[in-house]
Amino acid sequence: MKLDIVCIPDDADMGTADSLRHIHQKIKTDVLVLSCDLITDVALHEVVDLFRAHDATLSMLMKKAHEPAEMVPGQKGKKKPVEQRDFIGVDDTGKRLLFMANEADLDEELVIKRSLLQKHPRMHIRTGLADAHLYCLKKYVVDFLAENRSLTSIRSELIPYLVRKQFSSPASLRQGQDNKEQDQKSLDIYSYVKGDSLLEFAPDKSCWNGHSADLNEAFHGGKMRCYVHIMKEGLCYRVNTLGLYIEANRQVPKLLPALVYPEEPLVHVSAQVTDRGLIGSDSIIGSSTQVGEKTSIKHSIIGSTCTIKDRVKITNCIIMNSVTIEEGCSLQSCLICHYAVIEKGADLRDCLIGSSQRLEPKSKHVNEVIVGSEQLMEI
Amino acid sequence: LSKEEKLQLRKEKKQQKKKRRDEKGQPAEFSTPGHPQAQLPGAVPPMLAPVPSESLAGSEKLAGGKTKAELRAERRAKQEADRSLKQTKKVESTLATVLAKPRLQPSEPQSTVKRVPEHVQVDDPAAQRRLAKKLERQQVPLRPDYGAKVNLFSHLHQYSRKMPLTQQMSIPSTAIHPAVVQLGLQYSQGLLNGSNARCLALLQVFRQVIRDYSTPPSEELSRDLVARLKPYISFLNQCRPLSASMGNAIKYLKKEISGLSSTLREEEAKGKLQGSIDGYVREKIQLAAEAISKYAFEKISDGDVILVYGCSSLVNRTLCDAHANGRAFRVIVVDSRPRLEGRDTLRRLVCKGIRCTYVMITAISYMLPEVSKVLLGAHALLANGSVMSRVGTSQIALVSKAYNVPVLVCCETYKFCERVQTDSFVSNELDDPDDLIVSGKGGAHLRGWKENSSLRLLNLVYDVTPPELVDLVITDLGMIPCTSVPVVLRVKNVEQ
Numbered sequence: 089m090k091l092d093i094v095c096i097p098d099d100a101d102m103g104t105a106d107s108l109r110h111i112h113q114k115i116k117t118d119v120l121v122l123s124c125d126l127i128t129d130v131a132l133h134e135v136v137d138l139f140r141a142h143d144a145t146l147s148m149l150m151k152k153a154h155e156p157a158e159m160v161p162g163q164k165g166k167k168k169p170v171e172q173r174d175f176i177g178v179d180d181t182g183k184r185l186l187f188m189a190n191e192a193d194l195d196e197e198l199v200i201k202r203s204l205l206q207k208h209p210r211m212h213i214r215t216g217l218a219d220a221h222l223y224c225l226k227k228y229v230v231d232f233l234a235e236n237r238s239l240t241s242i243r244s245e246l247i248p249y250l251v252r253k254q255f256s257s258p259a260s261l262r263q264g265q266d267n268k269e270q271d272q273k274s275l276d277i278y279s280y281v282k283g284d285s286l287l288e289f290a291p292d293k294s295c296w297n298g299h300s301a302d303l304n305e306a307f308h309g310g311k312m313r314c315y316v317h318i319m320k321e322g323l324c325y326r327v328n329t330l331g332l333y334i335e336a337n338r339q340v341p342k343l344l345p346a347l348v349y350p351e352e353p354l355v356h357v358s359a360q361v362t363d364r365g366l367i368g369s370d371s372i373i374g375s376s377t378q379v380g381e382k383t384s385i386k387h388s389i390i391g392s393t394c395t396i397k398d399r400v401k402i403t404n405c406i407i408m409n410s411v412t413i414e415e416g417c418s419l420q421s422c423l424i425c426h427y428a429v430i431e432k433g434a435d436l437r438d439c440l441i442g443s444s445q446r447l448e449p450k451s452k453h454v455n456e457v458i459v460g461s462e463q464l465m466e467i
Numbered sequence: 468l469s470k471e472e473k474l475q476l477r478k479e480k481k482q483q484k485k486k487r488r489d490e491k492g493q494p495a496e497f498s499t500p501g502h503p504q505a506q507l508p509g510a511v512p513p514m515l516a517p518v519p520s521e522s523l524a525g526s527e528k529l530a531g532g533k534t535k536a537e538l539r540a541e542r543r544a545k546q547e548a549d550r551s552l553k554q555t556k557k558v559e560s561t562l563a564t565v566l567a568k569p570r571l572q573p574s575e576p577q578s579t580v581k582r583v584p585e586h587v588q589v590d591d592p593a594a595q596r597r598l599a600k601k602l603e604r605q606q607v608p609l610r611p612d613y614g615a616k617v618n619l620f621s622h623l624h625q626y627s628r629k630m631p632l633t634q635q636m637s638i639p640s641t642a643i644h645p646a647v648v649q650l651g652l653q654y655s656q657g658l659l660n661g662s663n664a665r666c667l668a669l670l671q672v673f674r675q676v677i678r679d680y681s682t683p684p685s686e687e688l689s690r691d692l693v694a695r696l697k698p699y700i701s702f703l704n705q706c707r708p709l710s711a712s713m714g715n716a717i718k719y720l721k722k723e724i725s726g727l728s729s730t731l732r733e734e735e736a737k738g739k740l741q742g743s744i745d746g747y748v749r750e751k752i753q754l755a756a757e758a759i760s761k762y763a764f765e766k767i768s769d770g771d772v773i774l775v776y777g778c779s780s781l782v783n784r785t786l787c788d789a790h791a792n793g794r795a796f797r798v799i800v801v802d803s804r805p806r807l808e809g810r811d812t813l814r815r816l817v818c819k820g821i822r823c824t825y826v827m828i829t830a831i832s833y834m835l836p837e838v839s840k841v842l843l844g845a846h847a848l849l850a851n852g853s854v855m856s857r858v859g860t861s862q863i864a865l866v867s868k869a870y871n872v873p874v875l876v877c878c879e880t881y882k883f884c885e886r887v888q889t890d891s892f893v894s895n896e897l898d899d900p901d902d903l904i905v906s907g908k909g910g911a912h913l914r915g916w917k918e919n920s921s922l923r924l925l926n927l928v929y930d931v932t933p934p935e936l937v938d939l940v941i942t943d944l945g946m947i948p949c950t951s952v953p954v955v956l957r958v959k960n961v962e963q
Contacts, residue, residue, distance in 0.1 A: 117645075120638075131634065132638055133631070133633045133634050133636070133638060136633070136638050137631060137633055137652055137656075140633075140648065140649040140652050140653075141649070141652045141653055141656050141658055142658070143649075294658070294659045294660050294661050294664035294665075296657060296658050296659065296660050296811075303814050303817060303818055
């Protein structure tokens, strides 16, 4: 696999669609877009096969999201129900994506087009699906994006646009009103859809029809189709929030042995652990880490080159690289970033310690976020 | 003695008898066609190397009259001589046949050993091992069989739609052209059905493959392109067994590619190939459909009640054209599970304004008393005049015969194939058995069929209608009886 890394200048505040526009010259065929914070073991051919077999415009991956059970450090009070719910409408087979709207874009009502219901009388609307940000896009979508500069984000603007356009008629049919609109920059994607005249009459002779209820031809004669593959089981995390990050870390010790490192033990060979017995079986300890005597580590992930002194109790924590933890500390459900130093006798619960922070000895913190002033974090 | 050798000896005996009857002058010098050589794998037609006739030596002795015993002794001696000669010849012949060009003698029936194709030898482990090796060499994944098969059909492949071939391939595919992967996926998922549709899509994809192809520096286009197409064809075969129309189109294309002169530049050669593909599509598929529609129009009269089965693009076109030309008739569409393709026929005809009735195949004996003719489509026409078509067609033909209703089959000549089949078991296609699980009303009574060891599901795709049940075949060459199919094939071969 040849990797071509393109850097985006730091000051340009580019959204995902802008980034795609930036490299659109390099894209010569249909493209698979995925976000770097996606951890999944989905069989990729499921998503791509939908794209290929139905000659789709878009094919994406989703999974039923579950609420992270753990308390996220720094969160005050119970987690409010997600106000930015996504409404996803799929057809009877569960593969065709008919409708997508975010609650933030809607006032009070969910508006469903009549043309949509005429073609698909049965639609299942689901909330609580997490988008994995893995999209197969046709080349003409990228061409459309290159011309149309008003779209900045793939997820929040381009995808809903494509889903909506499945059921709207091409702009060329609406002759009268369009003359004014063509001056504006909002170009219609139908002008980019290449009707492949080669394959036009083959499906015409084929006797497959995706629906049986009416007298329309296959796909109701629509040129654009969007498909979604909803994973039922398996791993799919998009670690873009703190809660999901912690959740993913919890799952890793169970999955690493099977997935990536079948031979490597969870405790790295170069780690010096004095009391093996006190280390839980599902904890991961990185290389060159030193763990002192009588230190118990349970359900935790510890990075490399850490120094953990004696009589420390670590439960349910995520500790990044090069952290120093002095004697007698007690850490529970914490997230400690690189180079932090925790002095003796500290007692931390549900805390988030930023990198290179230094805690005083015998400090006690519950449910706090301690970061440097220059590091602003959004949770 | 093997079959060829016996045949050879019989020929020689006949020729000797003729000579003895002449009893004049010198025995004519002739060279019999040599023994058919040892079968080279996949060699069709057989390579023949001329062998000087041993009978020349024997014929000189036969100048005078002889007793039967002496003749028999001579014959036996000759047999021994032939056998020992053949042993020595075998060593030389392998070298000779590599150098010798294949000679076709269409006037003489060839004593060939036809190779049984792999796809009807699924229960033979040696054949499957050979296939696996071939696929591995071509970097095409092997599709595993699924589910228990009915004993009578255990020699055929049975695949599951839920386990597509792309599972084992990288994304994006490197060994196989992406358009071919897409096509294979559409075949295996059942999105592209019907022999015309499949053939058209295949030709367009090959057109694209040729467009994207560039000759490597040290190779010749005519040889390298054929070698490049072989893995694609294996891949498509793994996705879904090739139909007769696809097979004929591939044969034509391979012949065109091999027939390219090496003086052409690459661009010219590619343009010529694309032109020949377009020509094939236009002549054999589109113009043929027009011709068949015209011929069939003569056979449809006002007030007819026409029965059609399943979905045939050709029959649909014929009926729509006849309606557009002003004939008044109505249609009875017969359908069958699990494919329910008749719904698509119904949709197309109703959209054109033709009056239709829709029944299931179980009701044909109720409907046939009012039917005036039956119009069927075909997947392929075999060399003995049998019609290979969607499963259920033979039943329609059978019941129609019982009710004395004429059966007309519409088929383009490019679907005629040289295979001979008298039953539907020898070579067929088994579809995904899970299609039978859900019944019409949505009840899934057969869901646990795999756990039950004595339950097997059979989902046949094709069946063979014997030529006695078919009254007329309407082709682009005219309206011919079923028995004239071998004539058409022979004419086609001579043309080529």
